[in-house]
Amino acid sequence: MNQRSLTILAIFLSPALAAAPLPNTMMSAPVAISPQARAGIVAQLEARRAQRGLDARHGFTVLVTHPGMQGTQVARVAHTWKGVPIFGSESVVVLDANGRIQSESCSERRIGLGKNAGTAAAVNGPAGDFSVVPALTAKQAIARALASLGADASHVAPPTAEPIVYPVMRTERTAAARDKQEFELNALDVEDVVDHYELAWLVHTRMQVGDKPVYHDTVVSARDGSILDQWNMLQTVVGVGKSQYNGEVPINTTLVDGKYKMIDDTRGTGGKFGAMAITNANHGTSAGNVYVNDTNTWGDGKNYVPKGSTTDANGQTAAVNAMWGLMNTYDALKNIFGWQSLDGHNTATYIAAHVNTAYDNAYYSDTCQCMFIGDGSSFTSLGSIDVIGHEMGHGVTAATSNLTYSGESGGLNESASDINGEVVEAYARAGGKGETIPLDGNDWVLGKEISKSGTPLRWMTKPSKDGSSPDAWSTSIKRIDVHYSSGPNNRMFYFLSQGSNADKASDYYSKYLVKAPANMSGIGLDKAYRIWFKANTTKFTSSTNYADARAKMIEAAEELYGKGGREAIAVQRAYAAINVGADVDE
Structure with a gap:
């Protein structure tokens, strides 16, 4: 079989701007961790139990x-009680070349478990010995979850249930904030504590109602079948190749038996198609088949004509958009960090174009570790570069911090994808090459290109311009949709990268910056993203909230650029600008 990769001749944008010398931040090569190495990690952690009051x-x-980072591996470790995982309680450990733990980032939600009644440690935990014997079976828990959704749906993937110890959380003020008014509270004035524990089933349901995906995670009590918690798991934006948004662009294809397939065999291995690929859902709900063409010129650069062919030049444009976004996201992560594909192990993914009919959405699916892109009705085709970068960002987060898609951690999950979309946009528009992120090139708004009116979906500079997103943290942030609770962290990242403005009338002003200078200094997009990526991949846990994100970001900045440096100070100021922590002088 004659098979070779071809790249379409295209016009490139200007080269990336030069940047200052970088710290040694490249990722290690993917390494399979052996069962013996896993046992060694567990043994090291078990040796530390007594220091933490654990049995x-x-x-x-x-x-x-x-x-x-160079020469290290990262392991994410669940905390268990009698062998059952404790939801949201975990450790992220960085290992040296010999498998020894260099550092540990920990989310402790287990201390009360098994403590005797009346002891100080039992205040937030159950008395005595906590049983892990469920009264409900997994099948019964799945039935309860499905009943709670009330949907006449078909399953995309079979529902599953896993036993967990579920910490029911409550928010308390710190002692120093007891007498503060609600509007005066800062994110560091409150803390999440365990109220009590419940034995539960974590039920995963991935369904379709008509042609719309309905993905949920549900926490079902293993004692009486009540619904303890539930959240939407559809990670979305509402959301020569002749692309719709970037002119003529180079896309890699593969020649097989005289036909060109939209498979890029220079990026990714394994997966469903053996390499990165674009498929044609053809208005269906499944991925469909890989795009095939008689020639190696694809698309017409125009928005998809409703009810038209999905395989002619006009129909191919959505596939060109998707492949261009996929290639640039892959290259940005690999060239800047050495991070390969979504999972860091270079496992190939794919994007399905033309999903459903006139579908105003794009989403990442955890069932296939792939993305689906709609043609839009209120929007134009949803394959703009920032949207593709956003959805692929969900895959990176799923493979690393796996931030729970609910509450503050859910907002941070969405923000991580918005940040990734802006970085990829800047990288692609500067030529898609080099080991640094250019100083500019992105627009700091999400979805402007796909908007028929030109109004973006989200503004990172001043999130409240969308009418729903807050500009700063408050105690209510955990109760709003994750696409809006992402707003403050998006603004933090803008300030960290670009700085703020002291003019109160400016979109770039923050009333929380009270130290000198009033207009904080940014450190540039490249450094800001390196700090964020390190924190998200090596320090955040699934239950990280805004306060914890600030602490882990400061740690990441200090490790990359030094303690007390301008980068760590900028992180503190950027979080202070969204009411997370106190401001400091530069």
Whole structure:
């Protein structure tokens, strides 16, 4: 079989701007962690139990490993009680070349488990010995979850249920903030504490109602079948190749038996198609087949004509948009960090174009670790570069911090994808090459190109311009949709990169910056993203909230650029600008 990769001749944008010398931040090569190495990680953590007041009933399970910075690997480890994972309680450990733990970032939601009634440690935990024997079976828990959704749906993937110990959380003020008015509270004035524990089933349902995906995670009590919590798991934006948004662009294809397939065999390995690919959902709900063409010129650069062919030149344009976004996202992560594909192990992914009919959405699916792109009705085709970068960002987060898609952690999850979309946009528009992120090139808004009116979906500079997103943290932020609770962190990242403005009438002003100078200095997009990526991939846990994100971002900045440096100070000021922590002088 004659098979070779071809790249279409295209016009490139201007080269990336030069940047200052970089710290040694490239990722290690993907390494498979052996069972013996996993056992070694667990043994090291078990040796630390006594220091934390834990007994042998508290265990550890290695969930996933991925490359860390040069010469290191990262392991994400669940905390367990009698072998059952404690939801949101975990450790992220960085390992040296010999498998020894260099550092540990920890989310402790287990201390009360098994403590005797009346002791100080039992205040937030159940008395005595906490049983892990469920009264409901997994099948019964799935039935309860499905009943709670009330949807006449078909399953995209079979529903599953896993046993967990579920910490029911409550928010308390710190002692120093007891007498503050609600509007005066800063994110560091409150803390999440465990109210009590429930044995539960975590039920994953991935369904379709008509042609619309309906993905949920549901926490079902294993004692009486009540619904303890539930959240939407559809990670979305509402959201020569002749592309719609970037002119003529180079896309890699593969020649097989005289036909050109939209498979890029220079990026990614394995997966469903053996390499990165674009498929044609053809208005259906499944991915469909890989795009095939008689010639190696694709698309017409125009928006998809409703009810038209999905395979002619006009129909191919959505596929060109998707492949251009996929290639640039892959290259940005690999060239800047050495991070390969979504999972860091170079596992190939794919994007399905023309999903459903006139579908105003794009989403990442955890069932296939792939993306689906709609043609739009209120929007034009949803394959703009920032949208593709956003959806692929969900895949990176899923493979690393796996921020729970609810509450503050859900807002941070969405923000991580918005940040990724802006970085990829800047990288692609500067030529898509080099080991640094250019100083500019992105527009700091999400979805402007796909908007028929030209009004963006979200503004990172001043999130409240969309009418729903807050500009700063407040105690109510955990109760709003994650696409809006992402707003403050998006603004933080803009300030960290670009700085603020002291003019109160400016969109770039923050009333929370009260130290000198009033207009904080930014550190540039390249440094800002390196700090964010390091924190998200090596320090955040699934339950990280805004206050914890600030602390982990400061740690990341200090490790990359030094303690007390302008970068760490900028992180503190950028979070202070959104009411997370106190401001400091530069």
